[in-house]
Amino acid sequence: MSPQHQQLAAPPEVVDDDPPITSVMTPRIVATTPDCPLDTGLNLMVSRNVRHLPVVEGSRCLGVVLETDIVRAVAIGGPPLLGPLARPMPTVPAGGRRSLAARALLDGDVEAVLVTDGDRPVGIVTTTDLVRSLASAAADADGEYNGPGAMSPA
Numbered sequence: 598m599s600p601q602h603q604q605l606a607a608p609p610e611v612v613d614d615d616p617p618i619t620s621v622m623t624p625r626i627v628a629t630t631p632d633c634p635l636d637t638g639l640n641l642m643v644s645r646n647v648r649h650l651p652v653v654e655g656s657r658c659l660g661v662v663l664e665t666d667i668v669r670a671v672a673i674g675g676p677p678l679l680g681p682l683a684r685p686m687p688t689v690p691a692g693g694r695r696s697l698a699a700r701a702l703l704d705g706d707v708e709a710v711l712v713t714d715g716d717r718p719v720g721i722v723t724t725t726d727l728v729r730s731l732a733s734a735a736a737d738a739d740g741e742y743n744g745p746g747a748m749s750p751a
Contacts (some may be wrong), residue, residue: 622720631680
């Protein structure tokens with residue numbers, strides 16, 4: 598039996614700068630079913646303060662609906678249920694790194710990826726999660742960021 602080698606999403610010299618997905622992801626997944634009415638989905642997003650709503654059937658993720666998808670559907674009189682609005686949502690394994698999630702976001706042209714442990718969803722990584730993680734790493738590295746709107750001296 599040959600040993601299995603874990604393929605790193607980042608080169609070994611920067612792996613310390615590429616934290617595990619589990620440290621970046623939001624573990625609380627707010628999801629719905631394909632038969633969820635548009636207004637219920639929008640209310641769910643507002644009440645839970647999320648912008649990405651995975652659409653699941655049983656344990657299978659059918660895709661994700663963005664708040665802009667719902668607003669657009671309401672404005673133009675789109676389908677009355679969320680299911681038809683779901684766009685593909687990439688998945689990444691919980692053992693992956695931040696760069697793997699970023700690559701999946703770029704490749705999928707989406708704003709969120711589902712983090713899975715086998716077939717079981719365990720979290721979600723959004724573009725906002727990635728920006729927060731990168732900003733935190735940058736602030737830790739140079740120690741100069743002082744919050745929103747901070748500017749460096751001229």
